[in-house]
Amino acid sequence: MNEVVVRSMLDGALVTTEVVVLALAVASPLALTVALARGSRFRLVRAIALTYVEFLRGTSALVQLFWVYFVLPELGATISSFVAGFVVLGVNASAYAAEIIRGAIQAVPAAQSEAAQVMGLSTATTMRRVILPQAWPIMLPALGNVAIDVLKASALVSLITVSDFTRELTQWATTGVLDVTLAFTLLLAGYLVLSLPITWLGHLLEKRSRRHLGAVA
Amino acid sequence: MNLDYLASVDGVLLDGLRLTVVATLLGAAIALVLGLLIACVQLARVPVLFQAITVLVIVIRNTPLLGQLFFMFYVLPRYGIRLDALTVGVLALGVHFSCYAAQALRGGFLAVPRGQWEACSVLGLSRTTTLWKVVLPQALPPVVPTLTNLLISMFKDSAVLSAITVLELLGTTRNLASTSFQYTTLFTAMGLMYLAIALPASLAVRRLEHRLSRRTARA
Amino acid sequence: MTELVNDRGSGISLAGVTKRYGDHVVLDGIDLEVPAGERVSLIGPSGSGKTTVLRCIARLEAIQSGSITVEGTEVARRTEKRTGPPAADVAAAMRGVGMVFQQFNLFPNMSVMDNLTIAPTRVLGLGAEEARARAEGLLELVGLAAKARAYPSQLSGGQQQRVAIARALAMRPSVLLFDEVTSALDPELVGEVLEVIRGLAAASDVTMLIVTHEMQFARDVSDRVIYMEGGSVVEQGPPDAVLADPADERTQRFLRRLLDH
Ligand SMILES: Nc1ncnc2c1ncn2[C@@H]1O[C@H](COP(=O)(O)OP(=O)(O)O)[C@@H](O)[C@H]1O
Numbered sequence: 184m185n186e187v188v189v190r191s192m193l194d195g196a197l198v199t200t201e202v203v204v205l206a207l208a209v210a211s212p213l214a215l216t217v218a219l220a221r222g223s224r225f226r227l228v229r230a231i232a233l234t235y236v237e238f239l240r241g242t243s244a245l246v247q248l249f250w251v252y253f254v255l256p257e258l259g260a261t262i263s264s265f266v267a268g269f270v271v272l273g274v275n276a277s278a279y280a281a282e283i284i285r286g287a288i289q290a291v292p293a294a295q296s297e298a299a300q301v302m303g304l305s306t307a308t309t310m311r312r313v314i315l316p317q318a319w320p321i322m323l324p325a326l327g328n329v330a331i332d333v334l335k336a337s338a339l340v341s342l343i344t345v346s347d348f349t350r351e352l353t354q355w356a357t358t359g360v361l362d363v364t365l366a367f368t369l370l371l372a373g374y375l376v377l378s379l380p381i382t383w384l385g386h387l388l389e390k391r392s393r394r395h396l397g398a399v400a
Numbered sequence: 401m402n403l404d405y406l407a408s409v410d411g412v413l414l415d416g417l418r419l420t421v422v423a424t425l426l427g428a429a430i431a432l433v434l435g436l437l438i439a440c441v442q443l444a445r446v447p448v449l450f451q452a453i454t455v456l457v458i459v460i461r462n463t464p465l466l467g468q469l470f471f472m473f474y475v476l477p478r479y480g481i482r483l484d485a486l487t488v489g490v491l492a493l494g495v496h497f498s499c500y501a502a503q504a505l506r507g508g509f510l511a512v513p514r515g516q517w518e519a520c521s522v523l524g525l526s527r528t529t530t531l532w533k534v535v536l537p538q539a540l541p542p543v544v545p546t547l548t549n550l551l552i553s554m555f556k557d558s559a560v561l562s563a564i565t566v567l568e569l570l571g572t573t574r575n576l577a578s579t580s581f582q583y584t585t586l587f588t589a590m591g592l593m594y595l596a597i598a599l600p601a602s603l604a605v606r607r608l609e610h611r612l613s614r615r616t617a618r619a
Numbered sequence: 620m621t622e623l624v625n626d627r628g629s630g631i632s633l634a635g636v637t638k639r640y641g642d643h644v645v646l647d648g649i650d651l652e653v654p655a656g657e658r659v660s661l662i663g664p665s666g667s668g669k670t671t672v673l674r675c676i677a678r679l680e681a682i683q684s685g686s687i688t689v690e691g692t693e694v695a696r697r698t699e700k701r702t703g704p705p706a707a708d709v710a711a712a713m714r715g716v717g718m719v720f721q722q723f724n725l726f727p728n729m730s731v732m733d734n735l736t737i738a739p740t741r742v743l744g745l746g747a748e749e750a751r752a753r754a755e756g757l758l759e760l761v762g763l764a765a766k767a768r769a770y771p772s773q774l775s776g777g778q779q780q781r782v783a784i785a786r787a788l789a790m791r792p793s794v795l796l797f798d799e800v801t802s803a804l805d806p807e808l809v810g811e812v813l814e815v816i817r818g819l820a821a822a823s824d825v826t827m828l829i830v831t832h833e834m835q836f837a838r839d840v841s842d843r844v845i846y847m848e849g850g851s852v853v854e855q856g857p858p859d860a861v862l863a864d865p866a867d868e869r870t871q872r873f874l875r876r877l878l879d880h
């Protein structure tokens with residue numbers, strides 16, 4: 184394996200990392216917003232949020248990626264494949280994350296918000312200070328899985344020409360520079376390594392989030 | 401949207417959709433059988449096999465389906481295993497989703513009270529009878545929503561098979577677009593075709609989950 | 620009613636049976652002889668090992684020393700690994716042992732009829748018709764002839780437990796093990812289940828080992844009462860002796876506490 188190959192692999196891994204981090208940055212605020220909208224008092228808001236979720240979950244990230252990549256330019260919008268990549272992955276993940284957040288919010292006993300309301304707390308304060316902190320440990324494991332899913336889905340950006348880890352290795356393998364067995368073993372191993380920090384961070388957050396809540400629940 | 405153009409290729413697109421459905425169903429059959437086997441190995445903690453499967457599950461769950469697909473597509477022929485792209489695709493889908501199916505099935509098994517196994521044991525029922533007549537019928541229904549969701553995911557994710565030249569719905573669409581350049585029409589139509597199947601299916605699962613949770617709440 | 624159970628039995632015998640969970644000794648070298656046809660009640664405080672005795676006899680637990688003999692066949696002994704199916708002679712002997720659980724453990728996915736016929740058809744090789752006829756007779760016996768098509772979830776706890784008794788009887792056992800079969804029931808449903816067991820005791824010669832907290836019932840139905848504590852037999856004898864005039868101070872204390880409630 185020469186230096187060029189190693190360097191390109193590292194570059195690819197860096198691009199993959201960037202795509203994942205940026206996608207998660209796109210997904211987080213969207214997911215929380217949509218989750219709250221799903222439980223809104225207003226029927227219209229709820230309907231819009233539900234439509235958002237169902238449409239995004241109705242097709243795969245790959246199909247959405249291709250749609251954005253091929254159709255947006257025809258509609259006059261030009262974005263780089265890199266931007267298209269992390270935005271689509273982020274928006275796609277936000278639909279799944281929103282449902283998880285919503286489920287966790289619903290899992291917090293109703294008595295909690297009733298107690299807060301009786302104390303005179305506003306709906307917003309109740310959500311921010313009472314409900315979400317309790318929902319957080321419930322949603323964390325599933326959100327960790329969504330983050331892993333984003334990492335896995337990030338490989339799809341290679342199909343719209345983003346030079347991520349998958350694309351670099353696939354190119355070396357299919358042009359005969361790298362032995363295919365080695366290349367694709369490295370490919371899977373690379374993602375396994377990239378998934379470790381996500382898993383690890385998930386466990387860490389989970390442990391911390393349960394520090395205070397454990398006994399009561 | 402160019403409807404005239406769409407009308408001229410709708411048969412081709414539908415053929416693509418048909419292949420997507422076929423690949424999904426074949427993959428699902430593999431995933432179910434393999435998932436059941438994996439769940440059994442994990443529950444019975446069969447030595448060696450158990451450790452091997454644990455590693456396999458970790459790899460499969462933490463690496464991209466696309467990578468697994470490439471691995472099987474490019475590496476297997478090196479060892480004399482020559483399969484056509486569709487077969488590789490179906491296998492990859494099945495193996496990938498079997499890990500998730502196994503997790504769901506294991507949950508279903510563990511939810512069956514120990515007393516059920518014990519009653520079978522005291523009645524002298526064989527392992528096979530215990531499993532097929534008593535445990536599985538109780539373990540499966542609660543996980544049907546999860547398994548159906550996996551089936552829907554599989555249907556959508558089967559689009560990656562286009563990356564190894566399988567002409568399922570996405571592959572067909574790209575193929576058509578590469579000669580006609582009708583991107584907006586083709587890709588929008590394709591998206592709607594996926595939605596037309598996945599949306600009603602996931603709404604049905606939602607309803608089913610709702611019914612099941614109400615039933616367990618009452619019991 | 621002679622056809623209710625097999626009468627080939629020679630009872631149960633436990634010799635020096637020790638059961639441990641890790642370092643925790645649950646049965647401490649128990650010796651117990653129950654000749655065919657005898658009705659024995661096991662009483663004692665919670666955690667004294669009563670359930671464990673039954674579970675070891677039913678081969679639901681492995682034992683760490685001693686041996687257990689059922690119908691003249693040694694079915695369990697120390698160091699035996701209980702994975703995989705039992706040897707043919709052990710399986711045959713165990714066919715004569717029925718058990719009724721505290722939590723019923725009916726199969727919720729099957730109708731009452733199927734609960735009663737699955738083991739006779741699959742284990743004893745009975746024809747469908749014969750198994751069905753046998754089940755109908757047993758449902759009659761426990762007063763649930765009308766419930767053959769019902770599912771367990773549609774029955775009251777008392778009815779479920781009566782079905783569970785019928786299910787055990789469907790195998791024509793020579794030994795029946797009852798583990799606190801009324802403890803999970805609402806008080807008003809206890810009577811109907813005890814009534815069925817009383818009837819069974821009167822009408823058959825099945826060997827019975829009964830774990831119960833119902834002292835009056837134990838007195839009525841048993842030939843012998845055994846008081847257990849801390850994994851050992853403390854005292855045993857005829858019900859009138861043990862229950863009305865216990866010799867051991869621990870038995871006295873246990874019975875006094877029961878009366879106080
Ligand atoms: N699976 C187990 N693991 C560890 N300890 C157990 C287990 N089952 C029972 N025990 C212990 O064995 C002792 C006797 O239990 P058991 O036979 O159920 O008593 P009883 O039926 O008289 O109330 C108890 O101290 C109990 O905690």
Ligand SMILES: [Mg+2]
Pocket residue numbers: 669670671799
């Ligand atoms: Mg007990």
